Amino acid sequence: MADQKISELTEKTTPAGDDLLAIVDSEASPIQTKKIKHSNLKTSFASKVRAYVSANFSLANNTWTKVALNAENFDGLGEFDNVTNYRFTAQEAGYYLVVGRGECYGNSVDGQYVGVAIYKNGALYGNFYVVAAGANKYISCQILDLLSLAANDYIELYIWQNSGATQTMSGGSPACFLAVSRLS
Numbered sequence: 343m344a345d346q347k348i349s350e351l352t353e354k355t356t357p358a359g360d361d362l363l364a365i366v367d368s369e370a371s372p373i374q375t376k377k378i379k380h381s382n383l384k385t386s387f388a389s390k391v392r393a394y395v396s397a398n399f400s401l402a403n404n405t406w407t408k409v410a411l412n413a414e415n416f417d418g419l420g421e422f423d424n425v426t427n428y429r430f431t432a433q434e435a436g437y438y439l440v441v442g443r444g445e446c447y448g449n450s451v452d453g454q455y456v457g458v459a460i461y462k463n464g465a466l467y468g469n470f471y472v473v474a475a476g477a478n479k480y481i482s483c484q485i486l487d488l489l490s491l492a493a494n495d496y497i498e499l500y501i502w503q504n505s506g507a508t509q510t511m512s513g514g515s516p517a518c519f520l521a522v523s524r525l526s
Contacts, residue, residue, distance in 0.1 A: 388523070388524040388525075389419055389421055389430075389432065389433070389434075389436075389438065389522060389523060389524035390416060390417075390418045390419075390522075390523050391414070391416065391417045391421055391422045391430050391520075391521065391522045391523075392414065392415040392416055392515075392519060392520070392521040392522075393411040393413065393414045393415070393417070393422050393424055393428075393430070393519060393520050393521075394411060394413050394414075394415065394513075394514065394515045394517075394518060394519040394520075395409060395410065395411055395412060395413070395511075395513040395514070395517075395518040395519075396412050396413040396513055396514070397513040397514075398447055398510050398511065398512055398513045399510070399511050399513060400508050400509070400510060401501055401502075401508065401509050401510075401511045402508055403503065403504060403505060403506055403507055403508060403509070404502070404503075404504050405502065406457075406459060406466075406500045406501075406502045407500060407501055407502070408428065408461070408498050408499070408500050409428065409444070409498075409499045409500065409501055409518060410428045411424060411428045411429075411499060411518075411519070411520055412424050412425070412428065413515070415515060415519075419433055421433055421522075422522075427496075427498075428498065429496045429497060429498045430496060430497045430498075430520065430522045431494060431495070431496040432491040432492070432493060432495050432496070432497075432524070433493060434493055434524070435491060435492045435493050436490075436491060436524045436525070436526055437488060437489070437490055437491075437524070437525045437526050438488070438490075438522055438523065438524050438525065439486070439487075439488055439522070439523050439525055440460055440485075440486070440487050440488075440489055440520070440521070440522050441484065441485070441486050441519075441520070441521040441522075442458045442459075442460055442484065442485045442499040442519070442520050442521075443458065443482065443483070443484045443485075443517070443518060443519050444456060444458045444482070444483055444499075444501040444511060444517075444518050445480060445481065445482040445483075445512040445517040445518060446474075446480060446481040446482075446503060446505075446509055446510075446511060446512070447480065447509070447510040447511060447512045449478060449505075449509060449510055450474035450476075450477060450478060450479045450480070450481050450505065450509075451474065451505040451506065452474060452475070452476050452477045453473060453474060454473065454474040454481070454503060454504060454505045455471045455472070455473050455474075455502075455503065455504050456471065456472055456474075456481045456482075456501070456502070456503045457469050457470065457471040457472075457483060457501065457503070458470055458483045458484065458485045458499065458500070458501055458502075459499070459500040459501075459502070460485055460487055460489070460497060460498075460499065461497070461498040461499075461500055462489060462491075462495060462496070462497055463495055463496060464496075464498075466500075467487065467489065468485060469485065469500075469502075470483060470484070470485040471483065471502075480512070482517070488525075497520070497522060498520075499519075499520040501518075
C-alpha cells in the first residue's frame, strides 16, 4: 500500500514484510526519524489461530475425514477459513507449531482406535492414534508437530475412528480444535 496516509485507510490492514515503518526518537538530540522494515517487527504480527467445531458431529467408520472447524477462538491475521475450506493458510513462510485434537463422545467400543492427523497442502503430514480401554468412554487424541510452511501453504485437521459404526465426535472449543502459531 504505497503512498497512502494512515488516516486514509478504510479497512483493517496488515503490513507486508518489506513495508517501511517510520519511528521517531524524540528523546534524541536532535530528534531523529528512522525507517525500519516491518519484517524486523514480526512478533506482534505473527500468526496465532485457534479454530474449533461448534457442535457434536458424526464421523464415519474407518475413513479419514476433514474436520469442519466452523468457529474460532482467535485469528489475528485472518488466516483461517471457517466457512468454506476449514483450513489455515499461511500468509508468510516460516516455522509453525501446530496442535490438533479430537474427542469421541463417550460412546467408544473396547479396543477402538481414534486418530487425528495434520494434512499439509492436502497430503498427510503426521498422525497419532489412541485406543479405548473399555466401552462407553470418552477418547481424546492430540497431535503436536512443527512444520515448515511457505506462503500460501495450508493446514487441515482430519479425524479417524474404527468402532465398526458411525460415531459421535465431541464439538466445542475444548474437545475438537486446531491451533497454529508461527514461531519464526
